[in-house]
Amino acid sequence: MTATPATEALEARFRRISALSGIASVLIWDQSVLMPSGGCEARAEQLANLSVLRHELLTAPDVAEQLATAEEEMLEGWRAANLLEMRRLYFHEIALSSKLVDALSRASLRCEILWREARAEANFSIVLKALAELIALIQEEATAKAEIMKISPYEALLRRYEPACSINSIEKLFGELEDQLPSLLNSVLEYQATRSDPVQPQGPFPIAIQRALSRMVMQAIGFNFNYGRLDEALHPFCGGVPDDVRITTRYEDSSFISAIMGIIHETGHALYERGLPLAWRTQPVGSARGMIMHESQSLLMEMQACRSEAFLDLLSDWACSAFSISLEPKNLFRICTKVKRGCIRVEADEITYPLHVIVRTRLERAMLSGDLQVAYLPSTWNAEMNELIGVTPPNDAMGCLQDIHWYDGAFGYFPMYTLGAITAAQIFQAAVRDERCIPEAIGRGDFKPLVEWLARNIHDLASFKSTEEIINMATGANLSTVPFLSHIKNRYLDE
Amino acid sequence: MTATPATEALEARFRRISALSGIASVLIWDQSVLMPSGGCEARAEQLANLSVLRHELLTAPDVAEQLATAEEEMLEGWRAANLLEMRRLYFHEIALSSKLVDALSRASLRCEILWREARAEANFSIVLKALAELIALIQEEATAKAEIMKISPYEALLRRYEPACSINSIEKLFGELEDQLPSLLNSVLEYQATRSDPVQPQGPFPIAIQRALSRMVMQAIGFNFNYGRLDEALHPFCGGVPDDVRITTRYEDSSFISAIMGIIHETGHALYERGLPLAWRTQPVGSARGMIMHESQSLLMEMQACRSEAFLDLLSDWACSAFSISLEPKNLFRICTKVKRGCIRVEADEITYPLHVIVRTRLERAMLSGDLQVAYLPSTWNAEMNELIGVTPPNDAMGCLQDIHWYDGAFGYFPMYTLGAITAAQIFQAAVRDERCIPEAIGRGDFKPLVEWLARNIHDLASFKSTEEIINMATGANLSTVPFLSHIKNRYLDE
Known part of the structure; x- marks a missing residue:
């Protein structure tokens, strides 16, 4: 035509x-x-x-x-x-x-x-x-x-990030999480309290080695450095354009875990961008579908694929040889799945993370409607955190100042993280159902079966279909919290 | 108003x-x-x-x-x-x-x-x-x-770089150089042949130390790293915007001299950009006057100020302490003023440099007029180099492929270098006449008197006046080859 x-x-x-x-x-x-x-x-x-x-x-x-x-x-x-x-x-x-x-x-x-x-x-x-x-x-x-x-x-703000996002669907999905997560959180905390804490590996972990290890992990996942870079910034993000993807992270020499997990997250974003269909790159239809799908791709890689026992065992081997240290078997997995009531969203585990998002969603809606005056944000933040997660930030840097989003104008963005996490669980479940070899391959550092499945079922569709249609076609069902909640029970309560 | x-x-x-x-x-x-x-x-x-x-x-x-x-x-x-x-x-x-x-x-x-x-x-x-x-x-x-x-x-192409540039004035000025430089070159070569060659300092010169030394030199000249960066690229240049000046260079660990001299050159460009009057930065009148003036600012810093015996003695001290080496007194000055018939423009000394430019000016005019078919560029290049400088490039990488300009579309740019060199000599002469302390201050690493004079007489005028008017106001005379030629005789023949 x-x-x-x-x-x-x-x-x-x-x-x-x-x-x-x-x-x-x-x-x-x-x-x-x-x-x-x-x-x-x-x-x-x-x-x-x-x-x-x-x-x-x-x-x-x-x-x-x-x-x-x-x-x-x-x-x-x-x-x-x-x-x-x-x-x-x-x-x-x-x-x-x-x-x-x-x-x-x-x-x-x-x-x-x-x-x-x-x-x-x-x-x-x-x-x-x-x-x-x-x-x-x-x-x-x-x-x-x-x-x-x-x-x-x-909703108009939500739709800057997700084309058909509705408050109703957010309230429904978040309502289910709010109903179930607090008691799930208690069960997991009790369960983990029966075991000793995992031992933190002792640094320093030289940043040059962290960089090299990060590049190795990115390449294993499928990042091509001819079409992108890894650099350092105050906050980790994935920017640039599909043929020139710019990932950032931040390193600390006291620990390598959070930098690597952050990089895996951003690599998920990067693969989505790189996987968009070449012929339509410059047209709206060839762009990423929206931020639910984008966050689903990063969280799928970070939380579903790479926070698995199989991958963390492999990463543990790689880290031991890179830093010349030794780690107990399963130690890295236990560190990365340790659940804790904390103040900081980006350090939160999979179970408390949605609660951080729910706090922010409530507060931003209140600020935008005028129900919450900005001057009261710090105290209201602390009260909400205490109510929903059970912690009170010691200061505003660990409270309402921790995230860049509002100060950058990104109101309506926070819900995307949790909608993305729910979507990621559902998509990963479908991918594993279609390609049973995926978990075992990931344990060998072979991401091909997973990435090829994602390319066919998600990346390649770009904006040709709606988010809902893509989820339906890829997973055979509407978006639901069931796969996410069962993933949590499975990983954290051995159910 | x-x-x-x-x-x-x-x-x-x-x-x-x-x-x-x-x-x-x-x-x-x-x-x-x-x-x-x-x-x-x-x-x-x-x-x-x-x-x-x-x-x-x-x-x-x-x-x-x-x-x-x-x-x-x-x-x-x-x-x-x-x-x-x-x-x-x-x-x-x-x-x-x-x-x-x-x-x-x-x-x-x-x-x-x-x-x-x-x-x-x-x-x-x-x-x-x-x-x-x-x-x-x-x-x-x-x-x-x-x-x-x-x-x-x-002329229309020349004026992309210099507003009122005319072929007549270029032919007049370049004609004077073509008349005088070849015999001057012979005299200098004879004069330098009476002395032993300067001893090249032996490397390796670690690149990390070269970087630190480069930053120190830039800061001494007046570069403010809150408003700019120094990075590495295949070819040295100065880009960015006045409040965010991006200088590049290339290092080799076998020698530190050419990287540092290149950086000094680019710092001259940077100071001009930084010195443009703040209130008119976004308007044409507040932009740099043109590329003659721009190259004059870089060459003034590199050739007039920093290739002086006084500064090179200081740089020699700095380099000795940075690299923990020892250099004979005057050795660096003798290296940096060594004259040689060579193939490469960017490595050329002050005397042969204009001849490189004259070759390129002839050839680009011939290609544009259709007198020279592009296929014959390599052979014609070699013939011209042989005629004017007395060398024949061993291959095209050292011949007509050495410079990016033509391949980047920058026809009409080469003359700016030599017009800039002539302007630099005339401006520096005037600055020293007005502020007698300048040469001695430079020898102490104090560039303030020079840079303040340039700020008042050149940078601050931006595009408020024509190039000709600025030169006239700053030096009291029209642009002429006399100061340049007398600078050459003075530095290279002790006249």
């Missing part, structure tokens, strides 16, 4: 938009990894200009007309799917003025920079005003989008 | 163009320093899109009208100077179609990538076709601009 003039014009436009998004991703990577501090203001100017240019490209007067024309053309196949995505992106952008886009870009960068200082000094007041200003802009965005999309403002 | 609507619109537009140029500069740095090879195609797409966006912003239908309106407004001060620059940039861009801009961007990147391979294998045929295609596009650009600007096509 050849392109009509309307689709051709739209495809050229979205190809350019894709280039601009790729550029922004490289600039953000650069800023996080190596930009000198003096460059902040110039970078803010660059990123704000990119956002506004992207906005102008998406909302130019002829786009509405071209979309309408194309929609009457009864397109089929990838062009039909692409058009749906174009329309969706258009709705998100047409709701906003370019002034608001510019203000949002600058306010998030300003707030993020103050957050770094606030977190370092564990002093929320440093960032209070900037956060309040940013929230006001986010509210403006949410309200404007809600009106056009006929959904609630918070 | 407040902005009128026309100037306000133009200023906003050029502010955005400045952000896009800054972005392109960071992307090019990234590509040269650390991008994985698989990212080439995506990066080409990003850079081509930026070029076309910049082109569209500069040539949008309302720009011509706004420029005409503003020109009738009798602007004064910086706004008047800014308007002249806007008009100049507009002329350069309006001559081209966006199709040509896109094609040029892609063809230069493609040709540059093939050139890397061709140079590595010393095989010109690898890049022949891509170069011929690139030249055809450059000819198209030159012809289109020549028509609008009423100048010759080659």
